[in-house]
Amino acid sequence: MANEAGGGTRRTRAERSDSVRNRERLLVAARALFATDGLHAPLDRIATTAGVGPGTLYRHFPTRLALWEAVLEEPLRAQLDLVERALANPDRWTGLAGYLLETCAHEAERGGYLNLMTTRFDGAPRLSELRRQIQRRIVELISRARTEGVIRPDFTTEDLVFLTLSNSRVAEVTRDVAPGAWRRNAELFLDSMRPERAHPLSQPPLQPSEVALTMTRPAPRKPLSEED
Amino acid sequence: MANEAGGGTRRTRAERSDSVRNRERLLVAARALFATDGLHAPLDRIATTAGVGPGTLYRHFPTRLALWEAVLEEPLRAQLDLVERALANPDRWTGLAGYLLETCAHEAERGGYLNLMTTRFDGAPRLSELRRQIQRRIVELISRARTEGVIRPDFTTEDLVFLTLSNSRVAEVTRDVAPGAWRRNAELFLDSMRPERAHPLSQPPLQPSEVALTMTRPAPRKPLSEED
DNA sequence: CTCTTAACGGAGGCATCACTCCGTTAAAGT
DNA sequence: ACTTTAACGGAGTGATGCCTCCGTTAAGAG
Structure with a gap:
């Protein structure tokens, strides 16, 4: 008062x-x-x-974290938007596939922001909260797609995150030489999600505790490399 | 004399x-x-x-390169062995799939050696030569698999390298928490290579010149991340 | 226009890392 | 044992990056 x-x-x-x-x-x-x-x-x-x-x-x-907090909120919100729009799409497959591709595009553009979804932001509550929200939506996205049978039944949320994470490496390596090359890779990933191509996986999904640890690893020290 | x-x-x-x-x-x-x-x-x-x-x-x-040369020759030879053995396998699919998985395993173990196949070694002729040999065998491996129809016809050598590259990121992130988690991801990749019901890829393969540039990018500055 | 004070900015301390120079040590040959 | 000399190793230099302290500046209030 x-x-x-x-x-x-x-x-x-x-x-x-x-x-x-x-x-x-x-x-x-x-x-x-x-x-x-x-x-x-x-x-x-x-x-x-x-x-x-x-x-x-x-x-x-x-602190550096304070700067991250100020800079990264916008891209995280954009990411949240992306999931929301995917969820709004009545065609589950198109929604999910579009989400994967757009997320990859998102990360390909902002090379430095790589892997926002798997980066820990201790001490930046707003960012952490945003990340949590996004992850909740992704869970929803996957579970809906699975119950409707448009993806393989053994596919999990973490599998999806790992796919985008995987692709970010390709984007990183090709960005200067062939900026769109990641898309081909990502489209291969899409085929790995489809139900009709699925072969059994030997490895069970990660335990929830493992997921928590993995998804909140510390921010990378030097994500990009330059000349040598 | x-x-x-x-x-x-x-x-x-x-x-x-x-x-x-x-x-x-x-x-x-x-x-x-x-x-x-x-x-x-x-x-x-x-x-x-x-x-x-x-x-x-x-x-x-x-120089650091001289040290790399001395240290990295052995793992590169091991990698060459891997392809040779894959080529020797009369079952093309098993050979190729085994190669992908073993390569991923190889990189998962030696976290620091990540992406030997896409790292430039200017000034280390022996390493460069080894890498070239390996790449030649991979081309052979893929082309055989393709002509025998065990992989999708639009799959290229670079696609394979990018898949292993992709997976290395997952291995990197999960190695402390769930050391075997990369395998699940890699097995998903296998399904994306299969010929049955493959969906068309919008992106054409990289141009040879682009490949050369991408495959020989400078060594990463700090591949691994620690505490924060 | 004057005063107050928050904001400025850069010099400098500290740590890390690459790389060198040179006085010292000890391995190998006699 | 003695000599030669290559190899040793660490102190030291320079570069980079983080972060702070403090004398100076100028924004805003009256």
Whole structure:
């Protein structure tokens, strides 16, 4: 009640214009460098690119995670949108297949954001919550497709995540040379999901506890490689 | 004629025992650290692990590439063996499927050696030559399987390499939690290769020039990730 | 226009890693 | 045992990246 915007005993000072501007610049720079150089792009370089000193970066985003939180929320929401639209599709197969391809496309574009779905964001509750929501929808997506028989009965949610994860490596390797090459690979994956082609799998699906661990592994140190 | 072992005007000095011993120690340490920490494990740490000074390491292996050359030859030969054995198998499908699974197993074990087949080794002619040999056999393996109709007709050599590449990511992510989980993924891949009821692929195979570029990308900077 | 103060930014400390130089050690030949 | 000399190893240099401290600047309020 006290100290609210404009109503307290002590007025909250308005945010300084340069502060707002710098924050925005930092986010732009971070988005760019995360995409090209990965989620561990040098912070000093992000600051330089934004045209501010390192001190300013750390004032706005005390940790790398804070910066991730600010930058990654949008792509995660986009991902959530993707699942929602897949769920809305009455044709289960088309919905699911479209989801896989679009997710792969999503990751192929933003090379640096690779594997958002399997990256741990401890200390970034908003991101963690988003990831949880997305995963819930994927479970739904798979279970519906399975009950309607458009995918093989032994196919699980984790299998799907692993397929997108798998494809991200191909996207990573081919992005400079043949930017669309991942699609062919992903379409092969689609055929591996179909019920009429299924052969028994020797390996049982992961235990729930294993899934939890695997899906929340720490963020990769250096997802992309450069010259040698 | 002159200066040969024992026959020249000036005798070639025999190799010092400590030199041989240290070289061996360095190789042991390098093998271990490459496997656990990736092909870019700190050289100083390799030296320390081997119980020698950094100077000694650089004397034996002036560049990181020289160390790779010494360490990676054996696994590449093993890989060559794998293809040979697959080719020797009269049952084309079993041979090919076995090759895929064993290759994936191979990469899953030696996490640090990931994607030997798509890593460039400029300046290491022996490794490059080995890789070329392996690739030639794979082409043979695929073409035989295709003409005998045990795989889909639109499946190419690069598709196979990309599948193993894909799976390596899964192996990487699951190795600590569920070391065998990659196999399920790889078996899904097998189903995507089968000829029956294959669905058309929208993307044409890579151009030979694109293949060459993709298959010889620089070695990854930090293949593995640790705590965060 | 003046004052207050938050925001700025960069110099610099610390850690890691690649790589070298050189005084010391000890292996091998006599 | 003595000599020669290759091999040793670690201190040291430079580069990179993380992060902080603090003197300076300028935004916003009055």
